[in-house]
Amino acid sequence: MHAKALRSVVPALLVAALVLAPERATAEDFIIVQSTTSTQNSGLYDHLLPQFREKTGIEVRVVAVGTGQAIKNAQNCDGDVLLVHAKAAEERFVAEGYGVSRSDVMYNDFVLVGPAADDAAIAGGKDVTAALAKIEAAAAPFASRGDDSGTHKKELALWTAAGIDPLGASGTWYRETGSGMGATLNIAVGMGAYAMTDRATWIAFGNKAGHRILVEGDERLFNQYGIILVNPERCANVKAEQGQRFIDWILSDEGQSAIADYRRDGKQLFFPNARIS
């Protein structure tokens, strides 16, 4: 009985010890970057971060969520650096004291994608607001992020510029998915809907089926990324020194050319535009 009990208790304890082994022994030297699904899904970080680590030994852990959630997480001090694309919200974040200062990092652009059938006949156009007006007029299905992300905010601003309030049609031709970029694209492909996406995500997206880019090149589709150090005066846990090193590196010539070097299918996805003083 005694020996039998031991025989079953010992392996159980061993398993417990194995699975509960301390885990924080790895890389004390790391920072957390709150960022967006679009940058993560494009594969850009897999290209940039090893170079930065090589140079500095600092590990960068990326939490990829919607811009809205990324900003919220950073406000909760759950991150050292914020790298997102919603300029107005970013400037407010800094103005309210959550961040130290904001710098432009790079841009890519948004595109309108849609099914080959193109019921609203927007293909080849350059004027994004005209295209949106055609979609509304045709009541053709349009898949919106609907998640308060940077992309979503941009899309809403464009509808406003076109003089349309799509929310009135929500649930009919205007479909708010409440999901990330990739999930929204999956839905758009599934239901033959139009959608607005950043070009990087679209190029890297693997489930295009018959969908393709229909409208691109309008200046209003410009998508600016900014980087902000979370304010260490508000958040004592912020690793300000390592975070600043990451920011300095990504804004440096070396970081900027690393961004420019990143290509998918031979196409450059992001265009560095840091203004180094």
Add this chain to the structure above:
Amino acid sequence: MQDFGAAFVEAFALIVNFDAQLAEIIGLSLRVTLSAVVIACVIGLPLGALLAVTRFPGRGLVVAVISGLMGLPPVVVGLGVYLLLSSAGPLGVLQLLYTPTAMIIAQAILVTPIVAALTRQVIDDLHIEYDELLRSLGSSRMETVATLLWDARYSLLTAALAGLGRAFAEVGAVMIVGGNINHVTRVMTTAIALETSKGALALALGLGIILVCLSVLINAGLMGLRRTAERMAYA
């Protein structure tokens, strides 16, 4: 759908080229899930057994609540744990957010009600059989719980397996509190979610097939172990 066939090819290729990245993700999945289930058992087994052997006013309500918590939405648990562990939250000083420990905590919360509720059912039946004997022997409540848990150990494996299945398949909670950080908190389910959002559906489904196979293997292994041990104890 052409992706379905492609998924099996993809899964097969993943297994054949079993690389470090896949090993890392599977390893972390197992570590997080098994740790969560061990913790859930340490709490849920005695809790469920105690509920089976005690009678007190409001017991029915407690039983109903614990059974109800079996259906806790993982996203809600993830959000709750996020708010607790966030640097702005009450346990922020521990700096556990975006670590495997945070994922273990969230999954342990998800699994404990399952283990406790199923344990209560199993122990209830055994307690009816043992009650008069144990009382006539003068067993204390703790001795009664220990005796019942030990004698029901093979049936209770099923409760642990139910919890394991839940934890292994869960994505909502670990996504929020782990952050799906590459090489740090990426597990099978969050990797599947990521590949899906990248539109790499065949790869996502391939990972899913591997996840299901692992789950079946673990279950079959433990059930086989149970049958052998049971044979040794009963026959």
Add this chain to the structure above:
Amino acid sequence: MPEVLAMDFAEEIETEPAIVLEDLVFARGGRRLVDRLSMTLGPAGVTALMGPNGAGKSLTLRLIAGLIEPDRGQVRFAGGDPAPQEMALVFQKPVLLRRSVRANLDHALKTYGVPRRERAGRLAELLALGQLESLAERPARVLSGGEQQRVAMVRALVAGPRYLLLDEPTVSLDPQATAAIEALVSRAVADGARVILVTHDRGQAQRLADDIRFLHKGRLVEAASAARFFRAPQSAEARAYLAGELLL
């Protein structure tokens, strides 16, 4: 309504009773299953509780054991309530843990607080007592019915109980297994246990019991020495029962 309570204890009633049941009532669903039951039991020997099904014999045994609480009345023991190890029960259907024979006996010793050092020696004695040595490592619940009841019986004897309560312990056993159980009962009596035995088996009562309490519908109808009870039952109910006529 006054009952005719046939009393013939002149020979066996003791001056100092060991157990006194006072006016016990146990009701369920509005029916009194034990109805104002009073009796005294002397300090030694074997008392058989007899009566037809539903007479309240097993309930009375459980009231004495303290496993159920009476709605009215009380059970008093000379020298106060016995400690758990001073009173042992054997049930009609043996309740054995899902463990080996040895572990079943060890569990009782451990629960009684016997230190580990003393348990090994005591276990060897007990296994010998029940002729269970060859079965010691077998899982208890795969043994035959007779073997299982022998384990339960030996487990009841682990601490040398002062009171041994038996609820139809041989009802489903063959004659050989029954004899083995009865031998253990006699052994316990010789060691000074006070035995209360619920049985339907007239032969068993005659072999083991010193005196009889005959119950009917939750009441005590007759109390007599075993010899007297079987030779010349006083109550109409006992006569009918012994004649094999169904009484309910």
